[in-house]
Amino acid sequence: xxxxxxxxxxxxxxxxxxxxxxxxxxxxxxxxxxxxxxxxxxxxxxxxxxxxxxxxxxxxxxxxxxxxxxxxxxxxxxxxxxxxxxxxxxxxxxxxxxxxxxxxxxxxxxxxxxxxxxxxxxxxxxxxxxxxxxxxxxxxxxxxxxxxxxxxxxxxxxxxxxxxxxxxxxxxxxxxxxxxxxxxxxxxxxxxxxxxxxxxxxxxxxxxxxxxxxxxxxxxxxxxxxxxxxxxxxxxxxxxxxxxxxxxxxxxxxxxxxxxxxxxxxxxxxxxxxxxxxxxxxxxxxxxxxxxxxxxxxxxxxxxxxxxxxxxxxxxxxxxxxxxxxxxxxxxxxxxxxxxxxxxxxxxxxxxxxxxxxxxxxxxxxxxxxxxxxxxxxxxxxxxxxxxxxxxxxxxxxxxxxxxxxxxxxxxxxxxxxxxxxxxxxxxxxxxxxxxxxxxxxxxxxxxxxxxxxxxxxxxxxxxxxxxxxxxxxxxxxxxxxxxxxxxxxxxxxxxxxxxxxxxxxxxxxxxxxxxxxxxxxxxxxxxxxxxxxxxxxxxxxxxxxxxxxxxxxxxxxxxxxxxxxxxxxxxxxxxxxxxxxxxxxxxxxxxxxxxxxxxxxxxxxxxxxxxxxxxxxxxxxxxxxxxxxxxxxxxxxxxxxxxxxx
Numbered sequence: 001x002x003x004x005x006x007x008x009x010x011x012x013x014x015x016x017x018x019x020x021x022x023x024x025x026x027x028x029x030x031x032x033x034x035x036x037x038x039x040x041x042x043x044x045x046x047x048x049x050x051x052x053x054x055x056x057x058x059x060x061x062x063x064x065x066x067x068x069x070x071x072x073x074x075x076x077x078x079x080x081x082x083x084x085x086x087x088x089x090x091x092x093x094x095x096x097x098x099x100x101x102x103x104x105x106x107x108x109x110x111x112x113x114x115x116x117x118x119x120x121x122x123x124x125x126x127x128x129x130x131x132x133x134x135x136x137x138x139x140x141x142x143x144x145x146x147x148x149x150x151x152x153x154x155x156x157x158x159x160x161x162x163x164x165x166x167x168x169x170x171x172x173x174x175x176x177x178x179x180x181x182x183x184x185x186x187x188x189x190x191x192x193x194x195x196x197x198x199x200x201x202x203x204x205x206x207x208x209x210x211x212x213x214x215x216x217x218x219x220x221x222x223x224x225x226x227x228x229x230x231x232x233x234x235x236x237x238x239x240x241x242x243x244x245x246x247x248x249x250x251x252x253x254x255x256x257x258x259x260x261x262x263x264x265x266x267x268x269x270x271x272x273x274x275x276x277x278x279x280x281x282x283x284x285x286x287x288x289x290x291x292x293x294x295x296x297x298x299x300x301x302x303x304x305x306x307x308x309x310x311x312x313x314x315x316x317x318x319x320x321x322x323x324x325x326x327x328x329x330x331x332x333x334x335x336x337x338x339x340x341x342x343x344x345x346x347x348x349x350x351x352x353x354x355x356x357x358x359x360x361x362x363x364x365x366x367x368x369x370x371x372x373x374x375x376x377x378x379x380x381x382x383x384x385x386x387x388x389x390x391x392x393x394x395x396x397x398x399x400x401x402x403x404x405x406x407x408x409x410x411x412x413x414x415x416x417x418x419x420x421x422x423x424x425x426x427x428x429x430x431x432x433x434x435x436x437x438x439x440x441x442x443x444x445x446x447x448x449x450x451x452x453x454x455x456x457x458x459x460x461x462x463x464x465x466x467x468x469x470x471x472x473x474x475x476x477x478x479x480x481x482x483x484x485x486x487x488x489x490x491x492x493x494x495x496x497x498x499x500x501x502x503x504x505x506x507x508x509x510x511x512x513x514x515x516x517x518x519x520x521x522x523x524x525x526x527x528x529x530x531x532x533x534x535x536x537x538x539x540x541x542x543x544x545x546x547x548x549x550x551x552x553x554x555x556x557x558x559x560x561x562x563x564x565x566x567x568x569x570x571x572x573x574x575x576x577x578x579x580x581x582x583x584x585x586x587x588x589x590x591x592x593x594x595x596x597x598x599x600x601x602x603x604x605x606x607x608x609x610x611x612x613x614x615x616x617x618x619x620x621x622x623x624x625x626x627x628x629x630x631x632x633x634x635x636x637x638x639x640x641x642x643x644x645x646x647x
Contacts (some may be wrong), residue, residue, distance in 0.1 A: 016455040021183035028195035039092035093178035098113040110157040122147040124641035199496025201231035217283040228298035231543025242272035244311020247343035269314025285389040303376035305388035383410040394424035550575040566595030585633040593632035
């Protein structure tokens with residue numbers, strides 16, 4: 001209470017801060033963290049502020065100064081040089097020495113006698129001595145002597161008017177009565193791939209170059225050069241575990257499977273094993289580990305699907321019956337999303353008395369695969385599992401295996417998706433797949449990049465998935481595929497595609513649904529892996545541009561550019577002196593044109609200054625010298641521009 005009575009400064013409204021410090025924010029190694037706070041006091045004394053921060057592996061707090069912006073809002077930054085957790089606080093204090101110094105200058109200009117003011121200044125300097133370095137102590141002691149010697153009045157005046165005393169005031173503040181914003185604010189710093197990645201998904205069982213033959217991990221290895229050539233760095237596989245036979249689904253989700261049907265990979269578990277085992281038709285564990293190494297040699301990481309569900313044949317059903325729901329007739333409850341039924345899948349019941357063993361076993365599954373070399377997991381339907389489980393499990397796995405990335409595949413209610421991100425998910429699927437009109441794209445991107453979501457929700461844009469065949473793509477128009485791929489890859493720093501289906505423009509819908517006809521979830525498919533088309537070329541060029549342009553390696557740096565056509569979208573992304581201007585024709589069927597407003601102020605230019613825009617997609621260069629410039633995108637040509645602006 002005594003300390004509180006001496007603290008006059010208010011520190012509040014600190015950002016970033018998620019739910020009063022309950023959750024941490026997310027960054028990647030090499031980022032800076034910008035911290036803001038309202039810092040003010042009663043009266044007219046000078047106020048100062050600073051950020052206190054330390055890495056979880058450090059004992060001592062470091063600090064960096066904050067500066068006022070407007071209306072008592074202060075801002076500061078610190079550099080995130082290591083992965084792991086950083087803790088940070090904000091402190092503010094009344095700087096009496098700085099208040100004295102400013103008053104001294106005003107009184108001196110008013111021609112007042114400064115004898116007493118010099119003595120006051122000497123007292124402030126004396127209070128700094130215990131905190132100063134040995135070298136500074138000598139200089140401060142000398143200044144004190146001058147300020148207290150009335151025979152050196154003119155020299156003392158000049159000393160106060162000089163730089164040294166002001167320097168020491170800033171370097172050695174009196175923090176005895178400082179106010180500290182005491183909430184434990186944290187930022188988790190991920191490795192680079194958490195913030196920048198390009199995902200390619202395919203089913204290993206469809207990797208065979210031979211029609212009507214089940215694919216293997218060896219077949220997957222043959223595809224690595226092709227996928228790497230297109231510029232992808234994450235190779236994501238749906239579940240690779242044994243598949244149950246009870247209530248096995250057939251082609252197009254029919255409940256009457258034939259003996260030749262391979263089943264749904266998400267119906268995990270059989271007599272061959274469960275989540276820690278591999279479907280024998282794909283190969284052995286050693287084959288899988290070899291594939292992981294081969295992928296790494298091509299600059300790619302393998303991501304596994306973690307689906308917390310079991311087939312009725314999974315060993316868990318007999319070993320741990322308490323982990324499942326049992327109906328009054330003695331049968332186990334299968335998965336349902338009425339009116340949909342998934343008879344081949346049993347959901348886990350997280351509300352069971354054996355929950356601790358369940359949690360540990362699920363964590364052990366993840367850590368088992370981490371031991372085999374996996375550091376990326378795409379998690380299936382995490383929104384149907386316990387939030388508390390995810391918070392605990394992700395933290396434990398990342399503690400034991402630093403750098404492990406978790407992608408949340410949750411297409412559900414906004415608050416649920418946000419909560420999963422807050423609880424620890426590294427990346428998250430989004431509503432991008434359903435945002436096709438200009439106004440809704442702008443609105444959604446603004447929410448992701450300008451609201452509080454930017455601090456904890458790291459989006460991963462997918463124009464399609466093995467579950468979703470969006471209506472926008474169901475006409476099979478090549479421009480539609482190019483447009484959605486381009487926007488996913490340039491709006492978001494993390495993006496992915498369900499590979500062969502997207503590349504080959506496969507679009508046949510299941511009647512009346514946003515699902516694929518003859519979906520690979522229910523059958524082994526054969527693809528012409530050697531085929532190349534214009535979309536393949538576009539994918540390759542876009543991924544290459546992402547790798548060499550830092551502006552495309554961030555999501556939250558987007559600025560919309562005005563363009564006088566509602567069927568066109570323009571946006572500018574900047575990192576350092578790297579400037580990218582993207583222009584997209586949202587209408588895949590017609591020519592569109594308009595004038596785009598280039599943000600000259602961001603480029604340090606004025607109307608009339610000459611600059612060049614280089615189209616990465618075509619290799620064409622245009623010289624512009626105005627703020628507004630005409631652009632036209634034809635039906636027969638690429639529906640996009642990817643301009644690198646060169647000043």
